[in-house]
Amino acid sequence: MPKYAELPAFREQNYITEADGDMLHREARALALRRIEESARTEEDFQKVIEWWDKLDENRERKERDHEIGRSTVPLEWGADELYLPNRPSYDMVLRKLLLAGDFLDLIFDSPETIHELVTDADLSKILKELKPHLKNMLYYLFLRDYSAAEYAESVGQSDRNIRGIRETALKKIRRLYGGVLAYRKENSLPMTLDEKYFLAHGVRKKEKSNR
DSSP, X not given: OOOGGGSOHHHHHHHHHHSOTTSOHHHHHHXXXXXXXXXXXXXXXXXXXXXXXXXXXXXHHHHHHHHSOOOOSXXXXXXXXXXXXXXXXXXXXXXXXXXXXXXXXHHHTOSGGGGGGGOSOHHHHHHHHTSOHHHHHHHIIIIISOOOHHHXXXXXXXXXXXXXHHHHHXXXXXXXXXXXXXXXXXXXXXOXXXXXXXXXXXXXXXXXXXXX
């Protein structure tokens, strides 16, 4: 099969010179190619037309790639499964998926100081925002980073028992304050989710006991 450089350039040149001097170059090329197509009679002629179309498609695709948002030739998803632990999805994996989806908010606010920005309920966000820094830090690592009480206790130089006690005290405070918010919503006929209605009526849903 002939290469592009071996194609009869004189044909294209002849047709382009017939075009109006003010015509854009790409329009002139399109006109030249259309005339070549119309004049094709043999299998060889049609093969050359196909080669010209392939060349134009390659140029178009190259220009489109040049205008795309730059990404590495290695997919961003490459090696993402390394962030998984057996039977335990990684919080980093969740953030990676959000990043790939173009959702940067959780990534931006991924820190103990801004844990209140990671919830959508404005009242609950206010409750979390007003917690003391050491409680925010504890909640972040225990519930988002999925540390066990023992792991977190070791990281802050305290006993496992002490961390468990602080955790339960903090959760009781949050639940009490949020329960008051939900009671106000109910009294004023404000919209509530099914989970919020259940919490107001029955408290926290029962879960299997864990030693974590």
